[in-house]
Amino acid sequence: MVKNTYKWFFLVLIWLISPSLKGQEVAADSIREFEKSYKKAVKLIDSAKYQEAIPILKNAIKEKKDYWEAYNKMAFCKIQLKDYKGAEKDLKKAELIMPFNFETTKLNGINYYLNNKFSESKGAIDSAIEIAKDEKIDDWELFYYRAQLMFKGKAYKTALEALESVTELNPNSIDAMILKGEIRFVTKEYNYAIKELNEAIKKMPAETPDYKAYKLRAKAKFENKDFKGAVTDWNVYLDGLPGEEEALISRGAAKIESKDNTGAIADFDEAIKKNAKNPVSFCYRAIAKSENKAFQEALKDYEIALKLKFDYADAYYNRAATKMAIKDKHGACDDLNKADGLGNASAAQIIERFCK
Numbered sequence: 001m002v003k004n005t006y007k008w009f010f011l012v013l014i015w016l017i018s019p020s021l022k023g024q025e026v027a028a029d030s031i032r033e034f035e036k037s038y039k040k041a042v043k044l045i046d047s048a049k050y051q052e053a054i055p056i057l058k059n060a061i062k063e064k065k066d067y068w069e070a071y072n073k074m075a076f077c078k079i080q081l082k083d084y085k086g087a088e089k090d091l092k093k094a095e096l097i098m099p100f101n102f103e104t105t106k107l108n109g110i111n112y113y114l115n116n117k118f119s120e121s122k123g124a125i126d127s128a129i130e131i132a133k134d135e136k137i138d139d140w141e142l143f144y145y146r147a148q149l150m151f152k153g154k155a156y157k158t159a160l161e162a163l164e165s166v167t168e169l170n171p172n173s174i175d176a177m178i179l180k181g182e183i184r185f186v187t188k189e190y191n192y193a194i195k196e197l198n199e200a201i202k203k204m205p206a207e208t209p210d211y212k213a214y215k216l217r218a219k220a221k222f223e224n225k226d227f228k229g230a231v232t233d234w235n236v237y238l239d240g241l242p243g244e245e246e247a248l249i250s251r252g253a254a255k256i257e258s259k260d261n262t263g264a265i266a267d268f269d270e271a272i273k274k275n276a277k278n279p280v281s282f283c284y285r286a287i288a289k290s291e292n293k294a295f296q297e298a299l300k301d302y303e304i305a306l307k308l309k310f311d312y313a314d315a316y317y318n319r320a321a322t323k324m325a326i327k328d329k330h331g332a333c334d335d336l337n338k339a340d341g342l343g344n345a346s347a348a349q350i351i352e353r354f355c356k
Contacts, residue, residue, distance in 0.1 A: 034063040038070055050077035068097040068104070075107050084115035102131045106142060113145055122149050140169035144176055156183050174200050178213050185220050193220040211240045218250065227257035245274045249281055256288050264288040279308035283315045290322045298322050313342035320350070329354070 037060035044053040057074045061067050071094035078087035088111060094104045109124035129142050143165040150159035160183060166176040177200035184193035197217040204210055218233035234251035238244065252267035268285035271278070286301035302319040306312055317339035323332035333355035340347035 034060040034067065034070075037063070038067070038073070041070075041073060045073065045077060048080075050080045053077050066097045068094040068101070071097070072103050072107060075104075075111065079107065079111050079114065082114075084111055087111045088115075100127075100131065102128060102135060102137060105131055106139065109142070110145055113148060118149060118152055121145070125149065138169050140166045140173060140176075143169070144173065144179070147176070147179055151179065151183060156187055159183055172203055174204050174210060174213075177203070178210060178216065181213070181216050181220070185216055185223075188223075190220045190224045193217075194224065209236075209240065211237050214240075215247065218254070222250070222254055222257075225257075227254045230254040231258055231260075243270070243274060245271050245278070245281075248274070249278075249284060252284055252288070256284065256291065259291075261288040261291040265292070277308060279305040279312055279315065282308065283312065283318065286315075286322070287318050290318075290325065293325075295322055295326050311342050313339045313344040313347075316342065317344045317347055320347075324354070 037056050041053040041056040041060070044050075044056070054074055054077050057070045057077070060070045061074075064070075071090045075087040075090035075094070078084070078090065087107070091104055091108050091111065094101070095108075098104065105124055105128040109121050109128055112118070112121035112124055125142055125146050128139075129146070131137070132139055132142060143162045147159045147162035147166065150156070150162060160180065163176050163180050163183075166173050170176070177196050181193045181196035181200065184190070184196060194217060197213050197220065200210070200213045201217070204213065214233045214237040218230045218237065221227075221230040221233060231251060231254045234247055234254060238247050238251065241247070248267045248271040252264040252271070255261070255264035255267065265285055265288045268281050268288065271281040272285070275281070282301045282305035286298040286305065289295075289301060290298040299319065299322060302315055302322070305315045306319075309315070316335040320332040320335035320339065323329075323335060333351065336347045336351050336355060340351060
């Protein structure tokens with residue numbers, strides 16, 4: 001009798017325990033599934049397949065509602081896809097689940113910056129830097145975005161200090177070198193700008209160059225009167241990003257200074273095809289034509305430039321030179337007086353010399 005009672009007791013115990021064990025097995029399978037989804041999404045993100053990663057991360061979140069890491073990854077994908085509002089929503093959800101975590105705070109700072117919310121970005125970046133200090137996390141990107149914010153606010157010295165922190169943590173950061181070059185260019189330290197950009201261009205992969213570095217270096221070389229060097233950099237830039245109006249005008253200007261007026265005219269022709277309402281292209285093409293002694297053609301271009309911009313001081317000033325070349329002194333002096341009245345800095349000296 002006792003034996004049967006024990007037997008019955010154990011059967012009941014097994015019956016009671018079995019559903020619980022079965023539930024635990026399902027939960028374990030579920031955990032394995034959302035982890036698998038997360039890992040699969042991370043692999044796709046590593047391959048820059050952001051759009052494909054998002055639905056997989058959504059599936060992971062369906063299985064685990066409080067999966068804040070998956071919300072972070074989904075926000076990261078949306079940032080890469082320039083869906084800043086979508087990223088902001090995901091980061092708010094991550095923050096509700098796990099407040100003050102480093103990754104969410106950092107991504108918030110980057111997302112706000114890219115969405116031109118600079119005040120919010122600064123708050124988030126500063127908070128992320130404090131969390132990083134407490135948790136002993138080294139993250140160069142935080143200081144890079146702090147430098148970007150300082151640059152936007154024209155706090156150039158502070159921006160350079162932040163970039164020094166980037167260099168300490170990541171000496172090969174091409175982004176930091178380019179930003180240093182940009183700051184040096186804005187502060188008119190052209191030699192330093194060229195030096196920084198030389199380093200960036202040396203380190204960048206040949207198959208995926210950052211053409212912004214060539215553009216900045218071309219501008220710095222032009223200001224440094226290395227016009228042939230500027231043309232060479234504009235060539236690389238336009239080979240990679242053909243047809244940009246600003247680049248065509250700038251290369252044309254460098255070609256004029258390099259005495260390649262025919263090449264300059266070709267660049268301005270192309271720029272005018274892109275945008276026939278820009279007076280600068282007509283003015284510079286007129287200068288190149290005048291240098292080629294095609295004076296009447298030059299005068300036609302000046303006329304168009306001044307129709308597009310009636311108060312274009314430089315067009316009046318340069319047209320005066322063309323009129324002087326065809327011995328129209330009265331017309332030249334009239335243009336010089338107009339240029340002077342509109343604020344051209346060189347006109348007064350020429351008036352004093354030739355028109356008094």
